Amino acid sequence: MSTAKNNKPTESELEILGILWEKGAATVRDVHDELSKSKDAGYTTTLKLMQIMHEKGYLNRDASSKTHVYTAAISQENTQQQLLNKMIDTVFNGSASQLVMQALGHHTSSKEELDKIRQYLNDIEDQQKR
Amino acid sequence: MSTAKNNKPTESELEILGILWEKGAATVRDVHDELSKSKDAGYTTTLKLMQIMHEKGYLNRDASSKTHVYTAAISQENTQQQLLNKMIDTVFNGSASQLVMQALGHHTSSKEELDKIRQYLNDIEDQQKR
DNA sequence: ATTTACTTACGAAGATATTCGTAGATCAAT
DNA sequence: ATTGATCTACGAATATCTTCGTAAGTAAAT
Numbered sequence: 188m189s190t191a192k193n194n195k196p197t198e199s200e201l202e203i204l205g206i207l208w209e210k211g212a213a214t215v216r217d218v219h220d221e222l223s224k225s226k227d228a229g230y231t232t233t234l235k236l237m238q239i240m241h242e243k244g245y246l247n248r249d250a251s252s253k254t255h256v257y258t259a260a261i262s263q264e265n266t267q268q269q270l271l272n273k274m275i276d277t278v279f280n281g282s283a284s285q286l287v288m289q290a291l292g293h294h295t296s297s298k299e300e301l302d303k304i305r306q307y308l309n310d311i312e313d314q315q316k317r
Numbered sequence: 318m319s320t321a322k323n324n325k326p327t328e329s330e331l332e333i334l335g336i337l338w339e340k341g342a343a344t345v346r347d348v349h350d351e352l353s354k355s356k357d358a359g360y361t362t363t364l365k366l367m368q369i370m371h372e373k374g375y376l377n378r379d380a381s382s383k384t385h386v387y388t389a390a391i392s393q394e395n396t397q398q399q400l401l402n403k404m405i406d407t408v409f410n411g412s413a414s415q416l417v418m419q420a421l422g423h424h425t426s427s428k429e430e431l432d433k434i435r436q437y438l439n440d441i442e443d444q445q446k447r
Numbered sequence: 448a449t450t451t452a453c454t455t456a457c458g459a460a461g462a463t464a465t466t467c468g469t470a471g472a473t474c475a476a477t
Numbered sequence: 478a479t480t481g482a483t484c485t486a487c488g489a490a491t492a493t494c495t496t497c498g499t500a501a502g503t504a505a506a507t
Contacts, residue, residue: 197464201407209410215484232466234485239464253473253484264419267408271420274404277331278397280339284430287417288437289397290405298445300414301438307418308431315428327494345454362496364455369494383454383503 195269196261200240202226203233204266207246207259214254325399326391330370332356333363334396337376337389344384 196204206221207213213221219233237257240246249256271286279286291304326334336351337343343351349363367387370376379386401416409416421434 199465205407229467267419270404270408274400275420277335278400283420284434287420287434290401290413290417291437291441298442301442304414304417305435305438307421308435311421312428312431359497
């Protein structure tokens with residue numbers, strides 16, 4: 188996985204990355220089928236996109252068999268963090284907690300999830316005390 | 318403020334919106350000066366951008382005097398929420414709490430902020446009980 | 448009234464992202 | 478070995494975003 192490079196994936200690229208993060212490894216056909224559920228694009232469009240992503244270093248490709256197999260070359264965590272940082276910066280006036288509350292406010296979360304977050308807050312605070 | 322329409326602002330548009338959300342109302346000159354602190358673009362570039370945003374319905378414009386005065390036509394909250402939702406959907410596997418924890422984990426937050434979030438969690442839970 | 452210092456409007460170039468048709472390779476089944 | 482299904486590579490059209498030069502208007506100061 189490693190380095191998230193310097194670039195940021197486009198909207199379409201993120202959709203593909205999302206699928207690959209979930210599936211782990213997949214062919215163009217796999218990705219395209221999954222994509223088709225929510226979108227409406229030709230097969231070669233998906234193919235081209237994934238080729239470009241490979242050139243950019245976003246995807247690894249195993250070309251040993253006729254049908255190539257792709258995996259994400261940039262980690263989900265890194266990408267998430269980069270997008271979050273930019274978003275906090277440009278849209279949330281630099282305040283992470285503002286983002287957090289906005290995210291919580293409009294999403295029904297289970298008690299378990301809320302507890303998990305509370306636990307997380309405690310951990311952070313403990314860590315800061317030391 | 319009202320409806321956040323169907324569209325999502327581009328990166329550049331968000332920068333301008335951010336400034337207008339903060340300032341409330343501003344001329345192209347105002348926005349451009351502010352923008353220049355972090356960016357390096359010509360005056361007419363900012364102008365054009367704001368004209369387009371006005372056409373798209375992102376900005377209101379008072380053209381009664383020679384120098385037009387702009388305000389944001391879409392609310393910060395709505396825009397934040399739309400961007401958050403898309404992000405949670407495509408990058409965080411639909412889990413808001415995953416986003417929340419990722420956001421908290423890599424940002425140093427003050428005790429006050431953390432408390433505020435905790436309070437917020439309690440409010441949400443109370444609300445759900447009823 | 449001319450100059451100077453702004454402004455907006457407009458068009459168009461440049462950059463980037465998205466889409467897809469077509470051609471050629473591969474392989475399994477007839 | 479021909480057909481049919483599926484794949485990759487490639488090029489190019491289209492769409493969208495970003496940038497800026499130029500022209501024309503306005504208003505204050507000389």
